[in-house]
Amino acid sequence: MTQARLASCIPLPLEHKLLVSVIEKAKDWALMHGVGMRDRKNFTKDSIQIAPFVLLPSPFPRTEFTKAVELQPVLNELMHKVAHDDEFLTCTLENALQVDEFTANLFDIWVKVRDEGMAQNLSLGLFRSDYLMQNPDGNSIKQVEFNTVASSFGALAAYLPDMTRYILRQLGQPELIKNMPANLALSGLCSGITEAYDLFGVPRAVILFVVEEVSYNICDQRFHEFEISEKRPEIMIYRRTLTEIYDETTLNDKKQLILDGHPVAVVYYRSGYEPAQYPSAKEWDARLRVERSTAIKCPSIHYQLAGTKKVQQALAAPGVLEKFMGAGAATGRVRDIFTGLYSLDFDENGERAVDMALADAERFVLKPQREGGGNNLYGSDVREALLRMRHSRERAAYILMERILPPLVAGYVVRPGAAVPPPLTDLVSELGIFGVIIGTKDKIYCNRQAGHMLRTKLADANEGGVAAGLGALDSPYLLDL
Template sequence: MCDPCVSGENCCSVELPVLKPCIPIPVPEEQLMDVIDKAKDWALMHGAAMRSKTNFNPDAMQFAPFVLVPSSFPRKEFEKAVKLQTILNELMHKVAHDTEFLRSTLENTIKVDEFTGNLFRIYEDILKNCSNQPLSLGLIRSDVMLECCCPDGGATLGAYCCWKQVEINAIASGFGHLGPISRELQSYILHELNHGDKVSNLPANPALSGLCNGMIEAWKIIGKPHAAILFIVENITYNICDQRFHEFEIRKINPKIRVIRKTLTEINKEGKLGPNNELLVNGTEVSVIYFRAGYEPGHYPTQGEWDARLLMERSLAIKCPSIHYHLAGTKKVQQALAKPGILKRFLEGEEMIESVKEIFTGLYSLDANEEGEEAVQRALKNPERYVLKPQREGGGNNIYGQDIPGALKVRILRIERRNIQEKVKFLAENDHN
C-alpha cells in the first residue's frame, strides 16, 4: 500500500481524481512483456487460477485476472476499513439472532421471492423445533469502495471522501485464498521490476489462515476428533483454487482434521441425522459445515436439495453460515439497516453507530408503496446512477444503466423484489492490468 497520492482539486470536483501508481509507468515495452509472462506463470504455479467457464475442463486452469502492480491507496482509509470490519461482524451477528427484526423486515419479500421464502421456511422450522446447535460461525466479507464524490451536504475531505458499502457477504464469501496470493504475486513483480523497496508498503494479508482457523476453532468446540469439516460445493466448481486452498490450509494447520466436499444433491442422498442429531455423511460424522454453495436458486434444482439444507440446519454441526446468518445477508435486510435509527437497535455508542452509518449508500426498496414508487421514478429519471440488485448473493444478477428502465416498465422487478442502490463513484488509477 502507498501513502495517499492523488490528483484533483477536491472530492466534489467534476473531473474525477486519479490515484497515482506506486511505480513510474509506463514500464518499457520489452521489460513489461517479460514480466507479464513471468506473472502469468507465477499465478498458475501458485494457485492464483480458475477453471474456464467458456471452455470448461476439470484438468485445465487459467490464471485469475489480476493487476500487475499494487494499486496505490490512502493508508488511513485502509486502516479505517480494517477496524470497521470487526464492527460489521458484530452488527451481522446481532441482526442474525434478532428474530423479530428478520421477520418484520422480510415479511413482504418472502411472499414474492420464492428463494428467500424457502430459506425463511427453514429458518422458521429451526426456531420451532429448537435446533440442537445454538452456535454459528460467521466468515463475513464486507465489500466497500472508496467514494470520490461527497454526498450532498457531506464534508470535503480532499480528493477522496469516504468508504461506501457495496454489500455484505454472509455466505460463500470468496477470495480468502485469491486475496492473499495476489499480495504475494505483486510482491514478486515489484522485485522483478526493481522496486523491491515498495514491498514494505504492502500490508500483510492473513485472510486464509484467519478463515481456516475459524473453522478449526468451531471443530474444536464440538470436541469430536474423529469428525470432519464438510464443504458444500457446486456441481461444477470454477473457482477451485480459492476453495481447495482452504482445505489445504486446514490440513496444514491441523493434519488430523479431515475435509470432505459434497454437493447439496449428494447430501440429500448420503446424509442423515444420528441419534443425537449429529450429521452423518456416508457414516462420517460432520462437526462443521462450510457453505461454498447454496446461495442461489440454481443450487436447488429439486426439492431434494432443499431437504438437504434443512437436514444440515437441524443437525448438531456448526454451520458457516447458519440459516440465521444467511437471511441477515439479504439485500432487504441491508436496506433496512440503512434506515434512520435502526443501527441503535444493534450497536452501542454513537461513534460506533456513526462509523457504520457513514458507509451506507442509498439502498432503496422497490416494494409497492410510496417509498418504492419514489425509487422507481428516481431510477427511470437517472438510470446511470443506479444498480438493481436481487436479494441473493453470488454476483451476475444485477441490472445496470440503460437496462434499468426496460426492466422496471415490464415489472420484472416487482416479481423478484429487487432493491435499487446508488452507484459508488470510485477512484480511478493509471496502472497495468
C-alpha cells in the same frame, strides 16, 4: 458524472520489452503458486489456468483501508445481532418473500428449524464486507454489500501480495513493497473453521465443504482444505454437493449429521447461495437436514438471511442501527460507510424511490436478493426494469442503491489466453475485508478481522466478479493522501 484519478505506483506505460518479460514471469509465478482457476470454456480437472490479475498493485488510501479493517469486528457483531433478531428479519423480509421464491424457501427452512428447536445454537460466520471509494465525499469508503455466505478469494488474495512483491522486484522497485499490507486471509479464515470444530468437541468428527457440481474456483477452495490439513492433520475434510448430501447423509438419534460413519462438526457452504444450486426438491431437503442437525453451519440459515440486500437496505434506515448498536460513536462510523439505499416496497417511500430512479437512472444500481455476481442492473437497464415492474409486486424483491463513483487508475489486466502485452486501461477497485465470528444468540466466542482482498475491473464494466469472469485479483498499494 466525473471520476477522480489516482496515480499508479510507478509511471506508466512500461517499456514494451520489459512489460512482456515481467508478464511472462508473473504468469509462471501465478501457475506455480496456485493463483489459478479452471477454464470454463475447456473444462478439465487435469489443469488450471491463471486467474485474472492486475500486474501492479492498485493505490488505495491508507486511512480508508485502516478504517475498513477496524470496522470489520463491529460489522461482524452487528450482523450477528441482526441474524438473531427474529422479529426484525421477519418484518424486513416480509414483502420480498411474497415475490422471491429462493429467499422464501430459505426463510421457510429457518422457521421450521427454529420452531422445532435449534439442535445447534452456535453459528460460524466467515464474512466479507465490500467497499468502493466514493470521490464526491473526498475519497471515503462506501459499503457495496456484506457477504455472509461463500465469501470467496480469501485463499488467492493471501498469495497475491507475494506475487506482486515479486513483480515489483523484477521491475526494479523493491522500495515500494513497504506500502503493501500483509494479508493473512487464508490462515485467518481457516482458523475460524478449526475453532468452530473444537467448540463442537466430538472425537472423530469431520468437516464438510458444500460445493458445486463443477468447481471452477478450485484453488481458492482447495487451499482452505490444504491449510486445515497442514495445521490440523487429524481432521478429515469431505467435499459434497447438496445432491450428494441428500444421498449420503443421515441424522442419528442425537441429531448429529452422519457422513461416512462420522459426525459432521462444521458445514462450510461454498455453494447454496443461488437458485440454480437447488435444481430439485432433493437439494432443499438436504439443506433442511443440515440445518436440523447439530453441525455448526457456516453460515447458519439465519446468517444467510441476514446477508440479503433487503436487510442491508433496512439497516440504513433512520434509527435501525441504533436499535442494534445503541447511539455511540461506533454507530456513527458504520452509518458513514452507507450510501443511499432505498426500499421498493409498495408504500410512499417505495413510490418515491421509483420516481427518483426513473428521473435519473444513471445515479442508481438495482440490486436483487442474489449473491455470486452478475445480477445487478445499471443505467438504462434500471429504468427499463422499473418501468416493467412498477405495478408488479416483483419489484419488492429488489433494492435501489445510489451508484458509487470510485477513482480511476491506469493499469494492466493479465488474463488467460489474452494477447501479451495487454492494453493500458482505466481500472476501478473494490476492497473486501474478511471477518470471522463464532457465537450463539447470547455469547460471542470469537470475533475478528481476518485479511482482505482487492478486486479490480475495467472502469467501464458494471460487474466485477472474478469467479464470474468479469474482474481481476489485485493487491492494495497504500497511499498517504
